[in-house]
Amino acid sequence: MRSRSMPTTLEGAGMPGTRQANRGRSVPARTRRPALVRVAGAWLDRPMASFHLLMAIFVLMLGFGLLMVLSSSAATAVRENDSAFTVLTNQAAFALLGLVAFVLVLRMPIGLIRRVSTTSLIISLAMLVAVLIPGIGSKWNGARSWITITTSISFQPSEVAKLALLLWAAHVMASVRSPYRNLKSLLIPVVPVVMIMGLLLMMQPDLGTTVTLAIVFLAVLYFAGAQLWIFIGLAGLGVAGVAVLAMSAGYRVARITAWLHPNSADPASTYQSFQGLYAMGSGGVFGVGIGQSKMKWGRLPNADSDFIFAIIGEELGLIGTLTVVLLFALLAYVGLRIARRNVDPFVKIAAAAGTVWLVGQAAINVGYVVGLLPVTGIPLPMFSRGGTSLVVTIVVFGLLANFARREPAAAAALNNSSPRGLAAFLGLGRPRVGRLANERSQSRGAAKRAQKVRLAREQQVAREQRFAREEQQAWGPGRGSTAGGRSRASGPQPRTASYPRRDTRTTTSTANRTASRTVNGTANGTANRTRNGKRYPIRRALGFPVPTSGSARSREGKPGRMVRP
DSSP states (O other): OOOTTSOSSOTTTTOHHHHHHHTTSOOOGGGOOOHHHHHHHHHHTSTTHHHHHHHHHHHHHHHHHHHHHHHHHHHHHHHTTSOTTHHHHHHHHHHHHHHHHHHHHHTOOHHHHHHHHHHHHHHHHHHHHHTTSBTTEEEETTEEEEEESSSSOEEOHHHHHHHHHHHHHHHHHHHSSSTTSSHHHHHTTHHHHHHHHHHHHHTTTOHHHHHHHHHHHHHHHHHTTOOHHHHHHHHHHHHHHHHHHHTSSHHHHHHHHHHHOTTTSOHHHHHHHHHHHHHHHHHTTTOSOTTOOSTTTTTSTTTTTTTHHHHHHHHHHHHHHHHHHHHHHHHHHHHHHHHHHOOOHHHHHHHHHHHHHHHHHHHHHHHHHTTSSOOOOOOOTTTSSOHHHHHHHHHHHHHHHHHHTTSHHHHHHHHTSOOOTHHHHHTOSTTGGGGTTTOOSSOHHHHHHHHHHHHHHHHHHHHHHHHHHHHHHHTOTTSOBOTTSSBTTTOSOOOOSSSOOOOHHHHHHHHHHHHHHHHHHHHHHHHHHHHGGGSOHHHHHHTOOOOOSSSOOOTTSSOOOSSOO
């Protein structure tokens, strides 16, 4: 029965009376959000927002890149008495091959991707060795980096090696239990494989691809949850190694000198950099128009590959260059969003590291074109001429799209919808997506065994506690029990027929130890989380795991994974 003094409306509790009373009040200006922000926020909250945004970025980059390859290579082809569409035809053929691979990777189960990662790594290492053999590998721009199949078909094994390393390293980091407790578990087997790959790449020699390989490895290591001192130490060693390799060859020293002292360096070393700056400076804000570049007529070397960003700046101006930068910024956001919203450790590591790979490679290319970095010969992903690089980049986009539709909300939405048209062709819907939310990074047998171990431990603890209570009830609680569970004054007590005689000292001590482990483990875990609350802010903001202080332990008190699903 309601009291008469109780009000009929509750202020601040969201009751109708309160809403009517506050209806006439003005909302503070700081709480108002523009309509565009509200619409964008509502659209990003949709289950398939990551997938749709990634597909939009992919289509824009692919179309924009093919257009700029045609514009930047037509002049060179005409000067060589060839068709203006020769390079575009070759690039479009590789793009078509990449789209086929995109569809296959998009529909591939995560377990299959992890199983083939080791095989792909072995094949890529074999190709890196084969490219060094005269007669198999061919030289271009002073590096033996290509395997020629026919006069018009060749590919670059180093690009495939980067993708293989990404998948294999993510698989290893997500599979090994507690891999970052000591240096031995970290150095074996990932670091030796990376060192072998780097050595084979430097024998070509190809310093730019070696730097990209190091970026892939460090990204996998960081997002897998390695301790910060290990990450910083390996990154420092990598930078020192790159510096030593850069000073080991005369042409690399000339590039660094041209970057540090462009006015006093050899004009032959600064020619390409200056021409790229002239091209971007002549474009202005809106550019001279598509196809109207003057620098691509033999004045700018590698205008359709390494320095295609300068041609974009000349023909499309500041608007075109900012569009390219915006596309890669959106790719960084979407890739890290996909990694954050997934629960599979392999998916999280592979998605984040793949995103850092593409965005980092683009940042290096743009950096040396505008003069912020020394020239390294790293292509601009999705834009530069190069069939192997284009196919591998498209495969990475396919992996990100595969991961995007495995987000829990996206998997549920796809499972409850009937695919039509393009979605049905790509396999986006029932019946295969129904298993997306239940896929694990481990095999089914390993998951069942882990579940059985947890259930056995819980049942053992419950049995010990139950027997302790039964012994106390059987021998009469409150009688001043001693170590044997019997009263000294009353002498030996009769045993009941339903409960066999057991030593309650073992049972009680086991139960106490179990309770102590639980309480101490919870307290230690809370203390570790409190101490580490201010550490690793980037990983925490992105939703990635962080290493705990001391030895990493799971809920059962045993060493557990640093990367948790």
